Amino acid sequence: MSDxxxxxxxxxSSRRKSFLGLTKESALKxxxxxxxxxSIVVLGLITFFLFKEGFGFFGQYREDLTIYRKSxxxxxxxxxxxxxxxxxxxxxxxxxxxLQSEQLTESGLEFSDVKAVLRKDEDFFYDFEDLxxxxxxxxxxxxxxxxxxxxxYEEMLDLQEHRQNLINAGRQSEANSFEITEIDLGQxxxxxxxxxxxxxxxxxxxxxxxxxxLERAPIYDDPDLNSRMNRFKELATLFLSEIPVYEExxxxxxxxxxxxxxxxxxxxxxxxxxxxxxxxxxWYGIVPLFSGSLLVAMIAMFFAVxxxxxxxxxxxxxxxxxxxxxxxxxxxxxxxxxxVVIGFFGIAVFGTLIRNMSGWDSMEWVNFFPLSERLTxxxxxxxxxxxxxxxxxxxxxxxxNNVPIAFKEASMALGSTKLQTIIRIIVPTALSxxxxxxxxxxxxxxxxxxxxxxxxxxxxxxxQFTEGIGVFFEPVHTMTGIIAQELGEVVxxxxxxxxxxxxxxxxxxxxxLINYFAQKIVLKFQISRG
Amino acid sequence: MSLVADRVEPSTKMDVPESExxxxxxxxxxxxxxxxDFFYGDKQALFDINMDIAExxxxxxxxxxxxxxxxxxxxxxxxxxxxxxxxxxxxxxQVNGVDVxxxxxxxxxxxxxxxxxxxxxxxxxxxxxxxxxxxxxxQGINRKSVLDDTVERCLKxxxxxxxxxxxxxxxxxSLSGGQxxxxxxxRALAVEPDILLMDEPCxxxxxxxxxxxxxxxxxxxxRYTIVIVTHNMQQAARVSDKTAxxxxxxxxxxxxxxxxxxxxxxxxxxxYISGRFG
Numbered sequence: 091m092s093d094x095x096x097x098x099x100x101x102x103s104s105r106r107k108s109f110l111g112l113t114k115e116s117a118l119k120x121x122x123x124x125x126x127x128x129s130i131v132v133l134g135l136i137t138f139f140l141f142k143e144g145f146g147f148f149g150q151y152r153e154d155l156t157i158y159r160k161s162x163x164x165x166x167x168x169x170x171x172x173x174x175x176x177x178x179x180x181x182x183x184x185x186x187x188x189l190q191s192e193q194l195t196e197s198g199l200e201f202s203d204v205k206a207v208l209r210k211d212e213d214f215f216y217d218f219e220d221l222x223x224x225x226x227x228x229x230x231x232x233x234x235x236x237x238x239x240x241x242x243y244e245e246m247l248d249l250q251e252h253r254q255n256l257i258n259a260g261r262q263s264e265a266n267s268f269e270i271t272e273i274d275l276g277q278x279x280x281x282x283x284x285x286x287x288x289x290x291x292x293x294x295x296x297x298x299x300x301x302x303x304l305e306r307a308p309i310y311d312d313p314d315l316n317s318r319m320n321r322f323k324e325l326a327t328l329f330l331s332e333i334p335v336y337e338e339x340x341x342x343x344x345x346x347x348x349x350x351x352x353x354x355x356x357x358x359x360x361x362x363x364x365x366x367x368x369x370x371x372x373w374y375g376i377v378p379l380f381s382g383s384l385l386v387a388m389i390a391m392f393f394a395v396x397x398x399x400x401x402x403x404x405x406x407x408x409x410x411x412x413x414x415x416x417x418x419x420x421x422x423x424x425x426x427x428x429x430v431v432i433g434f435f436g437i438a439v440f441g442t443l444i445r446n447m448s449g450w451d452s453m454e455w456v457n458f459f460p461l462s463e464r465l466t467x468x469x470x471x472x473x474x475x476x477x478x479x480x481x482x483x484x485x486x487x488x489x490x491n492n493v494p495i496a497f498k499e500a501s502m503a504l505g506s507t508k509l510q511t512i513i514r515i516i517v518p519t520a521l522s523x524x525x526x527x528x529x530x531x532x533x534x535x536x537x538x539x540x541x542x543x544x545x546x547x548x549x550x551x552x553x554q555f556t557e558g559i560g561v562f563f564e565p566v567h568t569m570t571g572i573i574a575q576e577l578g579e580v581v582x583x584x585x586x587x588x589x590x591x592x593x594x595x596x597x598x599x600x601x602x603l604i605n606y607f608a609q610k611i612v613l614k615f616q617i618s619r620g
Numbered sequence: 621m622s623l624v625a626d627r628v629e630p631s632t633k634m635d636v637p638e639s640e641x642x643x644x645x646x647x648x649x650x651x652x653x654x655x656x657d658f659f660y661g662d663k664q665a666l667f668d669i670n671m672d673i674a675e676x677x678x679x680x681x682x683x684x685x686x687x688x689x690x691x692x693x694x695x696x697x698x699x700x701x702x703x704x705x706x707x708x709x710x711x712x713x714q715v716n717g718v719d720v721x722x723x724x725x726x727x728x729x730x731x732x733x734x735x736x737x738x739x740x741x742x743x744x745x746x747x748x749x750x751x752x753x754x755x756x757x758x759q760g761i762n763r764k765s766v767l768d769d770t771v772e773r774c775l776k777x778x779x780x781x782x783x784x785x786x787x788x789x790x791x792x793x794s795l796s797g798g799q800x801x802x803x804x805x806x807r808a809l810a811v812e813p814d815i816l817l818m819d820e821p822c823x824x825x826x827x828x829x830x831x832x833x834x835x836x837x838x839x840x841x842x843r844y845t846i847v848i849v850t851h852n853m854q855q856a857a858r859v860s861d862k863t864a865x866x867x868x869x870x871x872x873x874x875x876x877x878x879x880x881x882x883x884x885x886x887x888x889x890x891x892y893i894s895g896r897f898g
Contacts, residue, residue, distance in 0.1 A: 411704065496742035500804070503699060504755040504811055505732035514758065519745050 137598075144595040147588035151374060152354035154585055158371050161240035162279040165343055166233045167370070169289060172336040173229050175329055176222050176296075182325065183218060186318050193312060211308035221299055224292045232282045237370065239278035246273045279345065286340070293333050300330055358592065364550045364567075366576065366586055374589040376596060378552045382467065382566030383536055385553050386546055389471025389562055390478055390535045395528055397475070398482030402524075405483075406490040407512050418487075425480035432473050433544030441469045441545060448563075458560030463547055467566045470546035474535045482531040489523020490516060526608035533604040537597060539570040546571060569593050650675040650716055650815065650845050651696060657709030658691060658700075664709070665691045667869045673862075678837060678846045680860035680877065682853060684892065687866040689849050693817050696720070696847065697734035698727045715815065732759075735808035739820040741800035743792030743807070748775075748784050751792040751803055755811035770810050778806035779836050798829025805836065816840065818848040822855060834859050853893060857881050865889045 106113045112120075158164055187208070194204040249270050256265035304323050310316045361375015405417050441464040447453060449460040493516050501511040517524070547565020550572075555561050573590050580587040651673035658666035666688045673679050681689035691700065695713055698720055700706040712719045720730055732755070743751050750757075752774050753767045761767070771788065775781040780802045784795070792803055801821055808816060818837070822830040837846060837859045850856050856863050857877060864874035865888075873880065873889045884890045 494742065496738060496740060497744060499699065499702065499738060500742045500744065500807075501754070501758075502702060502728075503697065503731055503736035503738075504758065504807065505728045505730075506755075506758040507728050510758045514754070515744055 140591065140595055140598060143588055143591040147374075147585070147592045148351055148354050148358070150585050150588055151358065152349055152351055154372070155349045155354055155357065157240060157243065157275075159347065159349060160275045160279075160345060161243060162232075162236040162275075162282050162345065163240060163371055165279075165282065165340065165345070166229060166236055168336070168339050168343060169229050169232065172293075172333070173222070173225050175332065176225060179322070179326055179329055180219055180222060182322055183215060186315060186322065187215060189318070190310070190312075190315055193315070214303065214306050214308055217303055217306075221296060221303070224295065228285070228288055228292060232285070233370070235278065235282050239273065239275055242271075243273045243275055246270060276345075289340070290337065293337060297330060297333060300326055358589075362552055364572070372586065374585070374592075376569070376593060378550050379567055379569045379572050379593065380596070381552050382546065382550075383542075383568040383570070385467045385562065385566055386471045386474060386542055386568060387532060387535045389468055390474035391528070391532055393472060393475035394478035394482055394531055394535070398479045398531065399486050399524055399528070401479070402483050402486035402490055402527075403512060403517065406487050407516060408508070421480055421483050424476060429477065429538060429540040430544070432476060433541040436469055436473045436541060436545035437465065440473065441465050444469055456559075458557065458563060461563055463563070463565050465545050465547040465565055466563045467546055467553065468562045470542045470566075470568075471562070473541050473545055474538055477538060477541065478531040478535045481534045482527050485527030485530060486520070486524045489520040489527060492523065493519045522611045522614055526611040529604050529608040529611070533601050533608075536604075537570060537601055539574050542568045543571040543574050548575070569597050573597075648675055649673065651847070652714040652717075653692070653695075653711070654714070655711035656692075656695070656713060657711055658688075658695060659707050659709055660703070661705040665869050666695075668711070669871050671864060671871060671874060673845065673847060675845050676841060676843070677861040678841050678848060678859050679862045679864065680856035681847065681849045681864050681866060682851075682856050682892075683866035683872075685851075686868075688869040689864075689866045690819055692866070693819055693847060693849050696815070696817055697731050697736055699731075699736065701727055732811050733813050734815045734817060735811060735813035736817045737801070737804050737808055737819065737821045739823050741797060741804050741824065743795070743800050743803050745791065745793055747789045748792050748795070748803060749788040751807050752810050754807060759811075774806040774809045775803075777809050777840070778802045779832065779839075780806055796829070798825050798832055801825060801829070801833060802836065805833075805840075809840075813844070815845045815847065818846065820849050820851060823851060830855070853881075865892060867892070 104113075106115070109117075191204060191208060194207055195201075199207070249268060253265045253268050253270065256262075256268075304326060307319055307323060310319065358374055358376055360377060361373060362377050363373035363375050364378050365371070365373040401417065401421060405414050409417060444466075445461050445464045448456070453459050497515050497519060498511055501515045502508075506514070546568055548567050548571060549565040550567045551564075553561045553564050553566055557564070573594055576586070577590050580590065649672040651671075653669050653671040653673075656666060656669040657664060669692060681693060683689050694700045695708070696715065708721055712721060714720070715730070715734060718725065744754060746754070749767075749771055752771045753761075756767060756770060772781065772785075775784065780799060783799060784790075784803075792800065795803060801824075805816075805821075822833050825833065834855065837848065840846060841861075848856075848860065860877045862874065863877045863880040865872045865880065865884075865886075867888055873884060873886045875885070880889065881893060884893060
């Protein structure tokens, strides 16, 4: 090695210019690496804070539920269930009366005559309505007591926290000047609990009066009214038989039962109510939002999958180059339309169009038509389909493009037609790619916010799945919509604020799962091709 | 690749096929190409091709890359229809007396009579069984007994039965390259064609697998008319009865294989065969 003269050797030392010890390459490498690093760190931080804010929710919700129980609000709500059942009975009775008055008016009677007929048996109706008064009064009173107790207890907690903050900040004297009245929830609740006898007495009264009142129920000439009245009697009897159940529930209810963290978790996951800004109790159950999101996504996929995949097959396999050059950019252009514009179109044009169409005579055979709502899950779903089509189309087209031309040639050489080749060879070969395209389209739909916020109707209710197809035409609210709608108005760090974060977390997990499965499927696809 | 599956079975028919003159008398012409011109867009790929391909013989197309031999092969079963810019000029291609480019001819019917095996083995991503019966299924034949018989007959015909009969439901893609190519031949046989077109069927195979496919070709020629495109002149010499030499879209010379390799008439043919160009 060293036997050559130094000047004979090749000069292989670097000739690249360097600045502060950095060559151009290493500077570029640093730049790109730095960018990647920053994005990863930012994403990590976002995820971290999402989880941090989100998980705080469950502890806080547990405390909230504990106060709900300790203050006796839960106890009052149990009683209120009986009241609600009684009110429902009353509403049913009123509907009979309304129907009767309508019938009389239609038969051509004067207004005064109608009134005269109705007056004949008005005692029955008024007496039944009066039956509900004592119960309502009792519950109203109890509710006021416990709600006040709860409010002052929460106020006390706030003050205590404030004082603690002052002490921590070293402002001892200021802290001492606070007068905090100790609230004993137990004592307050005793006020309500001691009147349990009244509640039972009211029930005895009901059990006595209702059967007697039913005896006096009017008998109508009209068979429809009569059958309704009979139905009412059945319902009233059913109510009577349930009174002991309500009483038993109250007896079994125990103020001292602790609420576990698991309970706060399940009441979020399986909670059927999302109620905020309520004077009684706020509920954060994700089921109405989740089912709304799912419903809208299902409608969207119902339209987007056939259209997206069909268009992809057509463009990739059947279309002439001219058509390809026309259709592809056009479909991809749809994804460039801002979602707020699509939502605006939904409100201004599409929703109205659907409602008007549902009123057509030719549409009468659909049992839930005509629609009363303009903005429903269906409206939002159709527009979301429009947004999912480009995603599904582009990815499915890629998958079809990846099918080796050799398969097509082999199939054609065996005497199959173009259509047979597409159905039997090309689509099955690309199937996993197509499925992952559909999954990613689904992810796009479930994460879309603006369109559902504008067009889904924003009614926080679990859709009535018993309605059959009609369920798709109900207004719904979604997980994305609720975050966009409410996050701007909540107090930072409050329970409501954290609840919205957990909804966001749920969305995040759903997207994560969808992407994970989509990638798994694509991977499987690549392996199977060898 | 599994060496066990592709174990060497030395061919007994590696030398030049027997009795050329006899074959000539026995076999009538099945494919007749006359004054055929072919274009890709504005570019002419074939110039005035005239050729007769006899029944139950192996005809080899040789020539340097881009000389049009594959193009001509694909004209026989109209696979060039799949290329948008392809069009024919003058002349015609007749298979058993029918002009295949006649507008009344349905290309799918033609392809059922004229099977094809491709350069790169391309079994479908389906089971071995489904690969073989694909041609029947698209014709609407779904009777289990018919399909079973076809699978056995064709896999035996393609000398693959022994190796795969116990795993017919595994993917065709799990086979080795040589087995895959024989599977493709079996698949082509299933629709009972009269003619088999082979587009460089051995170019992606190792010598052992090549020997197997060549042996198979020798066996198949008793029942099928075979046209094979090859870059391997030894292969042409081993398997074919007739050889056609193409150059720049022209058919330079076509004759009995022995004749072409021993004493070619054209100077270009001799130059190519002796390896001076191409």
